[in-house]
Amino acid sequence: MVDKISPHNGSKADQVLIAAVNQSLDKGLDDIDELNLQRLKNARIKALNHSPVATRKWVPLSVAASVAALLLIPVMMHQYSVDSAIEPELEIVSQEMPISAEEMDDIDMLMTLEGGDA
Amino acid sequence: MLESGLTHSNLSEVKLLPLSLDEFLSQVERRAYRTAMLSTRKPADALDIVQDSMTQLVQYYRARPAAEWPLLFQRILQHKIMDWHRQQTRHKKWFWQASNNLDDDSEDEINLVVDEREQDPAELLARASDIQCVINALEQLPLRQRQAFMLRAWEGFDVQETSATMGCSEGSVKTHYFRALQALREHLRNNA
Numbered sequence: 131m132v133d134k135i136s137p138h139n140g141s142k143a144d145q146v147l148i149a150a151v152n153q154s155l156d157k158g159l160d161d162i163d164e165l166n167l168q169r170l171k172n173a174r175i176k177a178l179n180h181s182p183v184a185t186r187k188w189v190p191l192s193v194a195a196s197v198a199a200l201l202l203i204p205v206m207m208h209q210y211s212v213d214s215a216i217e218p219e220l221e222i223v224s225q226e227m228p229i230s231a232e233e234m235d236d237i238d239m240l241m242t243l244e245g246g247d248a
Numbered sequence: 249m250l251e252s253g254l255t256h257s258n259l260s261e262v263k264l265l266p267l268s269l270d271e272f273l274s275q276v277e278r279r280a281y282r283t284a285m286l287s288t289r290k291p292a293d294a295l296d297i298v299q300d301s302m303t304q305l306v307q308y309y310r311a312r313p314a315a316e317w318p319l320l321f322q323r324i325l326q327h328k329i330m331d332w333h334r335q336q337t338r339h340k341k342w343f344w345q346a347s348n349n350l351d352d353d354s355e356d357e358i359n360l361v362v363d364e365r366e367q368d369p370a371e372l373l374a375r376a377s378d379i380q381c382v383i384n385a386l387e388q389l390p391l392r393q394r395q396a397f398m399l400r401a402w403e404g405f406d407v408q409e410t411s412a413t414m415g416c417s418e419g420s421v422k423t424h425y426f427r428a429l430q431a432l433r434e435h436l437r438n439n440a
């Protein structure tokens with residue numbers, strides 16, 4: 131056990147202490163219960179399943195923005211065509227019907243009567 | 249299985265073995281767990297720390313030469329433990345509780361005084377062989393002292409590697425290590 135002393139330049143008492151503590155810690159490794167050992171194993175497997183960050187393919191932001199813009203164009207065009215199809219109908223609906231000659235005469239007569247009363 | 253074929257070598261020994269990443273992790277996982285347990289005293293948190301450390305090693309350093317893995321893994325592990333302590337400290341402050349000393353960096357001269365009394369190595373050996381007593385003594389060390397001791401004495405790192413792992417100067421490593429030895433000796437003497 132003493133031959134496992136790490137290369138420290140301490141006193142003999144220090145070296146004995148270090149060796150004894152190391153031995154106790156090494157023994158303590160065998161005291162880890164099965165459940166935690168299994169959890170450690172699962173943690174290792176889970177960690178190994180992670181892909182290295184360096185191999186991940188990052189899409190440049192400008193390219194992503196361009197693609198998004200291209201995808202939006204058909205949607206906007208469709209929206210514009212729908213709007214342009216609706217507008218004429220609205221215009222027709224909002225347009226007043228032309229007044230006939232008889233109606234104009236009636237209106238003139240009413241205005242004349244109102245003027246006479248005043 | 250690998251675990252039975254190769255004992256749980258410390259990191260300085262693992263450096264010499266040509267291992268796959270899976271083999272490397274299986275070699276160091278128990279020691280990492282024990283190290284994390286000494287700091288957290290909570291199995292679930294210790295497991296989380298070990299898993300996060302493994303994941304980070306795989307994600308960022310898989311392509312590195314196997315000889316670099318021990319130092320990298322230990323650096324990640326120690327940073328995760330530090331992060332855990334910081335989180336705990338924040339949590340305690342939030343709830344108006346007294347926080348523990350994370351870093352015993354106070355330059356108290358009394359800590360540098362060497363105890364010149366002769367000690368019987370056999371007696372120290374007998375006391376230090378009690379696993380629970382040793383673990384208690386290590387748990388009571390301040391974080392930085394424990395890190396320095398575990399890396400230097402248990403993992404077999406030299407001063408330079410330890411300072412790189414702990415992110416402090418070599419002088420600080422020596423001071424922390426020296427104080428850790430003193431504290432351990434004192435604890436084992438008083439709690440025999």
